[in-house]
Amino acid sequence: MRRGTNLLAVGGFNQAVVLDLIRRAPDGLSRVELARASGLSPQTIGNVVRRLLDDEVVLETGKQVNGRGKPRTILRLDPRGGYAIGVHLDPALISFVLTDLDGAVVARRIHRTPVAVSPTQVLDAIEQAIESLLAEASATLEVPRERVLGVGIAAPGPIDRERGVVDDPPLLRGWSEVPLRDDLARRLGMPVVLEKDVTAAAAAELWGQTGHDGDDFAFFYYGSGVGLGIVLDHAVVRGASANPGDIGHTIVRDSSEGGVPCGCGRTGCLGEQTSPLRLVQRAAGGKRDSGGAAAAGGAEPLGAAPAGPALDDPRELFDSFGALADRAEAGEPVAVALIEALADDVATALVRFADLLDVDRIVCGGPFWQPVERLLLERVERAVRTSPALVTPHPVRIVSSAAGADVTAVGAACQVLDALYSPRPANLLLAAQA
Ligand SMILES: [Zn+2]
Known part of the structure; x- marks a missing residue:
């Protein structure tokens, strides 16, 4: 039993x-x-x-x-009274955490997302990793499998949370109408809850919050795409379809300031400006031009073939992005200019969200935030603080997530714990169905 x-x-x-x-x-x-x-x-x-x-x-x-x-x-x-597994499915990496009943991480592992394979093969990999995490937890931490309450999985949107389906997220090719939640629940024999990645990240931050750190905040998620998690009145905002926070087409730069064309037909959208792929391609191109032509944020020369890694392997992108951060830290002008433009674009967007939501804190995190955190945080904070467009009558703090690189996986695990703790009937119902 x-x-x-x-x-x-x-x-x-x-x-x-x-x-x-x-x-x-x-x-x-x-x-x-x-x-x-x-x-x-x-x-x-x-x-x-x-x-x-x-x-x-x-x-x-x-x-x-x-x-x-x-x-x-x-x-x-009793924190050892129950455990939850959190999975963060990112196009580049899959992170797994095992948390106790208090939400503290007791075991973790990280895997590269298999590329150029079917969703079924990715599910095989997730199932294997969870089984091996459970075996390890049972052997070394004395966590019996029956004490694990369930699995929370955070995936790129759009998702159908009610049906537990992931539908065609960018960069996960071939993921059309994948019944991730039910497939995984069947394979593991335990309840599974599906959540959008940015919502999970915000939930982790809310869960870890002690005292009265503010009931309202936003979570700027920087992954393969950008997103905004929103917490108002101490609750994560899920919207009409559990897909809130799509901020990719917020215009932050016009073409005269070096805004780049976006797939939506306009210029200077946040998602395109901050795209890790675009930045590493610019960095690679810029290096070849000896730094002159590729002024950061400068318009993409028409007809120029993008340099650097292609879209085929998101893992290569992740490594290249880390290398770009290292180059900026070493003071290489092209890399520095790209990172500064990135900070300015993020700040422009955050000012707009702070004005819109009246939050006094914006937490930043996500897989691509970590590598550039040390370069971005201070500049973004200063740009937000001094922006003439910031009209809220109170200061807005810009901070990095306390949960670090695990934030989204922890947030996914928190969905399972939340169903246990939360008196909200919808959560109990969702868990019971899984
Ligand atoms: Zn756009």
């Missing part, structure tokens, strides 16, 4: 409320405090807590003495 998995499906509303209260209280809570905070009757609290103790999801840890009253037993979350 898979107790952990069953827990996810049958826990119900009251249990989610109680568990969430316990999770958010690092010093633990007594049954009396739980009843007061939840509004549930002492009898209901007693029943729910008994079930959570039986399932080894919470622990009784010591007594609290309050005046002359009877000492109260303190309940705390």
Whole structure:
């Protein structure tokens, strides 16, 4: 019997409320405090807590003495009571994490995404990697498989979250109508939740948030494409179809400033300006011109064949992009100019989003953010702060994600944990269906 998995499906509303209260209280809570905070009757609290103790999801840890009253037993979350797997499917890399019930990463691994293969072969690779992660966790961390609640998978959009289908994302060729969630659930025999990558990244940041770090923020996701995760009132915004945050066609540069043509027929779109592929091609071309002609952000010369790596292997792109960052750090003029233009384009977009959403914090992350973080963060922050277009009456902080390179995979795992903790009925339903 898979107790952990069953827990996810049958826990119900009251249990989610109680568990969430316990999770958010690092010093633990007594049954009396739980009843007061939840509004549930002492009898209901007693029943729910008994079930959570039986399932080894919470622990009784010591007594609290309050005046002359009877000492109260303190309940705390047992992080080892359950685990979740998070997968981030990026065209270049697939990241896997195993988190405990508290969302802390206890094991991780990273694989190169197989290229020029069918989705089925990518699924084979994902299944194998998860099985080997589970075997390792069982052997070295004493994490039994039945304690793993499920798998969250973050994929490039567009996705059909309700049907668990990935539909034709850019750079994942041949991924048309792939039933990723159900295929994986069948292969692994555990629930699987599908989420768009930018939403997962924002969810990870929200999950890791302690205290009152602000209920509203945006997450600028820099992957093979760009996206914006949005958190308002302490909840991730999913929109009408779970595909929010497509910011690729936000115009940040006109043609006189070196805006490049976009597939949408216009010029200077954020997605095209910041495209890692375009940047490494410019860098390769620029190097051959000894740095002169390819002023960063400068217009693409008409008819010029792009230099450098082609689209065929996203992994090569990832490495080339890292090399571009290294060249910029070494002070090579073409690379420096490209990175500075990248920072300015990102800043122009972030000012617009800060004005639109009235957020006071924009968190940046994603696979292509990591290599250029050290070069971009300060310049983006300064450009946003000094922009005449920034009209919000409060400062806007630009920060890098605290979860680092794992952020999207952690966010995917959090979708599984969220279904366990969140009293939102939609989440419980989704998990039960999987
Ligand atoms: Zn466009």
